[in-house]
Amino acid sequence: MNLGFEYALPVLTDPYVIGLIVAGTLVGVIIGALPGLSSSMGVALLLPFSLYLEPIPAIALLSALYCAGTFGGSITAILINAPGAPPAVATAFDGYPMAMKGEAGRALGIAAVSSVSGGILSLLVLLFAAPLLARIAYSFGPPEYFALGVFALSMLASISGEAPLKNLIGGCFGLLIATVGIDLTTGVERFTFGVPELYEGIQFIPVLIGLFAVTELLSQAQELGRERIAVALSALKLPTLNDFRRVKNAILRSSGIGVFVGVLPAEGSTMAAMIGYNEAKRWSDQPEEFGKGTIEGVAGPEAANNAATGGAMVPTLALGIPGSATAAVILGGLQVQGLRPGPYLFEEQPGLLYGIFFAMLLANILFLFIGLLGAKVFARISLIPPTFLWPTVFALCFVGAYGLNQSIVDVWIMIIAGLVGFILKKNGFGPAPIIMGIVLGGLIETSLAQSMIIFDQQWSGFFSRPIAMAFFVLAVVSLTGSQFRSLFANLLSRRRKNT
Amino acid sequence: MKANNLRNFFIPALILSAIVCSLSSISVAQETYPSRPIDVVTHTSPGGGTDATARAVLRGARQALDANMSVLPRAGGGGVVAMAYVNNRPRDGHTVLAITPTHLFAIARGQGPLSIDDLVGVARATDDPIVVMVRSDSQLQTLEELIDSGREQPIKWGTTQIGGVDHVAGAILAQKAETQLSVVPFAGGGEIVTNLMGGSIDAAGLNLTEALDQLTRGDFRALAVMSEERIPVINDVPTTVELGYDVVFSTVRGYLVLEGTPEDRIDTLERGMMESMQQPEFQDYLQGSGLDASSIAGRVEWDNQVRRLYNDARAAMISLGIIQED
Known part of the structure; x- marks a missing residue:
């Protein structure tokens, strides 16, 4: 059964298959936009239907849904500060402030273009370098993940630079939340208080909904009496060409980060987006604008999280090792079709790779249209009076938190996270450090414990891992970066004086 | 403008309600079995191997039994949440528990409301x-x-x-x-x-x-x-038993109901699942996972295996000092 390009082409130009991809994209954007409904759940629910299709259309449908779902999350993140999916967390940092300023359309437009650029770049990598790049996955053991985690945590210092002490407290609070559940390396229950739903730790999505949407709802409720500044119709304006020129570098940088982090099997789009956001800030001319609503703060994470979708497909297809939770479900979808992903897959069925490539490409182009044309429509949501908008969001929050595992415990977690988030916000703590603590806490702790077993409890073992050492150096540079930069600037100016 | 807003809220709402409805069961009182949708309760979020296997089994079983059957995820606590849920449902054959060794190990550790005597095997889907x-x-x-x-x-x-x-x-x-x-x-x-x-x-x-x-x-x-x-x-790889070590462990996925479920209903469930698993679509699924037809088994064989796996797991954990003998 040799399905080459010649075979894939007629299948993919079939209007029926194109229809499937369009449907997958639309469903993906909607599922992605709704908090609590994630693309992995969407793909899992579509899986039984895909069984009735031929392999290429089936996988095309699932992968279109996957990349559209990642994009969809940014819509609600920007409009109502409720990231529809975890990867869109970082998009809310600047996207929502933009919407508050009456620039919802501009933010949505930037998000769409950045997502598509990141997505398409990662697809090119997938098509041309998958087997080669997949090897990176093998050179990433626990010590490398620990070092990567430490590097990512070092961003705490820079992610919102106004109150370093508060960032540190927030980060530690996030790390504390990440300790709940059964510890992987010891099997000991921590802070579960006998609640079985907590054995596997506090679910990320309810915390996310609480910390963002519910907190925002409470703040809005406090300000209801106040006179509202009418948001002008400029909310519907799309970004200008000049805007795109400004975010070009952020998009390119974040796409590279996204592909790399996506390829690593244990890491997903959420971490890619966090690093993408932070690097956009670090390299920006106006880092002080971040968090107040700057387009670079939207472009950075959005390009990264969509690039991570293509990246995640690399080890999934080339090694049979899923690069993300959703990729794991797609892997299941391939197996249901009687196909074994892995090194043989491309040799036996090259058509499949083209199929996935074209489906994801088409999905990307489609949501560029949905994103740009829809931006004007979606942006109107930011014009709805809060008295109508927020009760609706509140209901949506409950559905989202409950829908994940149909667990009422998750709803309580959401409510508590919302209240805690509100109190913290009143006292000047931002959500970003807490989110980073939760995302990275488990990774850092587990990979350190694993590394120590592998190194026979000798710290010096890390010196034998060059990739890990490189990340440690990056972490040190990132912590002391600003000092280095001023030192460098001093030296330069002195030299200029001398000459 | 209003029409657009309406649409923006309506489409997600429609899709949401469709998903919620398909996951929850609507009870209709009738004499025949199955009289309402059958839930297969899994212990993982949608997407894992247990979920995929259950969905592949249910696809054919729906036709064989002419019944509405769906996967109901009850994640958490290494199967404890799923077992607690099933324990609170009527034992009338409309609630089926998907199990893996994880559940048996949890029972052996004394977690959750069920004991091994509560379990009655229906069919096994994979033996890995x-x-x-x-x-x-x-x-x-x-x-x-x-x-x-x-x-x-x-x-x-x-x-x-x-x-x-x-x-x-x-x-x-x-x-x-x-x-x-x-x-x-x-x-x-x-x-x-x-x-x-x-x-x-x-x-x-x-x-x-x-x-x-x-x-x-x-x-x-x-x-x-x-x-x-x-x-x-x-075929060229020896077994542990051949090499002189009596260490037999495999990852199984199968379906159970609780003790007290009427015999004829268990038989009906078994028939539906077995018919589904013998179809080429399920066999393809097994092959895609590197398994073959010997992976599936009916009530008797599966029920015996569940008990043996439990006893082995218990003995193993006692000898490792993870649990105490009582």
């Missing part, structure tokens, strides 16, 4: 023995050599959960062979494969489904299968 593997450039050619190497320096053994089936399997093998393991826990089979490839660990007990590619391509070498009989796909 644990295979001891090393990297193919490793010096170790046989299980004996691996065991010997562990006597000098503990074998770095990759497992998933502490106290889970592959951990206990490795620990029992080490105990019987009088060798030492240094257990490195990972979050899943994929991570173990990557780390075995990358050289961070020496050996691991992996399911065939997890590492079939690496075996056929020659990246990994299988040293022993933890079963009584050899597996057809890797």
Whole structure:
């Protein structure tokens, strides 16, 4: 059964298959936009239907849904500060402030273009370098993940630079939340208080909904009496060409980060987006604008999280090792079709790779249209009076938190996270450090414990891992970066004086 | 403008309600069985192997029984949440529990509301023995050599959960062979494969489904299968029993109802599931996972296996000191 390009082409130009991809994209954007409904759940629910299709259309449908779902999350993140999916967390940092300023359309437009650029770049990598790049996955053991985690945590210092002490407290609070559940390396229950739903730790999505949407709802409720500044119709304006020129570098940088982090099997789009956001800030001319609503703060994470979708497909297809939770479900979808992903897959069925490539490409182009044309429509949501908008969001929050595992415990977690988030916000703590603590806490702790077993409890073992050492150096540079930069600037100016 | 707003809220609302409805059951009182949708309760979020297998079984079973059947995820607590849920449902055959060794290990540890006597087997979907593997450039050619190497320096053994089936399997093998393991826990089979490839660990007990590619391509070498009989796909690999170690562990996925469910309804369920699993679509699914038709089994065989697995797990955990004998 040799399905080459010649075979894939007629299948993919079939209007029926194109229809499937369009449907997958639309469903993906909607599922992605709704908090609590994630693309992995969407793909899992579509899986039984895909069984009735031929392999290429089936996988095309699932992968279109996957990349559209990642994009969809940014819509609600920007409009109502409720990231529809975890990867869109970082998009809310600047996207929502933009919407508050009456620039919802501009933010949505930037998000769409950045997502598509990141997505398409990662697809090119997938098509041309998958087997080669997949090897990176093998050179990433626990010590490398620990070092990567430490590097990512070092961003705490820079992610919102106004109150370093508060960032540190927030980060530690996030790390504390990440300790709940059964510890992987010891099997000991921590802070579960006998609640079985907590054995596997506090679910990320309810915390996310609480910390963002519910907190925002409470703040809005406090300000209801106040006179509202009418948001002008400029909310519907799309970004200008000049805007795109400004975010070009952020998009390119974040796409590279996204592909790399996506390829690593244990890491997903959420971490890619966090690093993408932070690097956009670090390299920006106006880092002080971040968090107040700057387009670079939207472009950075959005390009990264969509690039991570293509990246995640690399080890999934080339090694049979899923690069993300959703990729794991797609892997299941391939197996249901009687196909074994892995090194043989491309040799036996090259058509499949083209199929996935074209489906994801088409999905990307489609949501560029949905994103740009829809931006004007979606942006109107930011014009709805809060008295109508927020009760609706509140209901949506409950559905989202409950829908994940149909667990009422998750709803309580959401409510508590919302209240805690509100109190913290009143006292000047931002959500970003807490989110980073939760995302990275488990990774850092587990990979350190694993590394120590592998190194026979000798710290010096890390010196034998060059990739890990490189990340440690990056972490040190990132912590002391600003000092280095001023030192460098001093030296330069002195030299200029001398000459 | 209003129409647009309306649409923006209506489409998501429609899709949401469709999903919610398909997951929850609507009760209709009738005499015949099945009189309302049958729920298969899983312990993982949608997307894992248990979920995919259940969906593949249900696809054909729906037609065979002419009934509405759906997967109901009740994640958390290593199966405890799912077992608690099933325990609170009427024992009328409309609630089926999907189990893996995880559940049996949880029961053996005394977690959750059920005991082994509450379980009645319906059918088994997959039986995936644990295979001891090393990297193919490793010096170790046989299980004996691996065991010997562990006597000098503990074998770095990759497992998933502490106290889970592959951990206990490795620990029992080490105990019987009088060798030492240094257990490195990972979050899943994929991570173990990557780390075995990358050289961070020496050996691991992996399911065939997890590492079939690496075996056929020659990246990994299988040293022993933890079963009584050899597996057809890797027929040249000896079993632990042949090599003189009575260590039999496999990752099974099957379906159970609770004690007290009417016999005829269990028979009906068994018939529906077995018919579904014998269809080519399910057989393709098995083959895609590196398994074959011997993976499926009916009530009697599966029920016996559940009891044997439970007893083995309990004995293993007692001898490892994880639980106390009472």
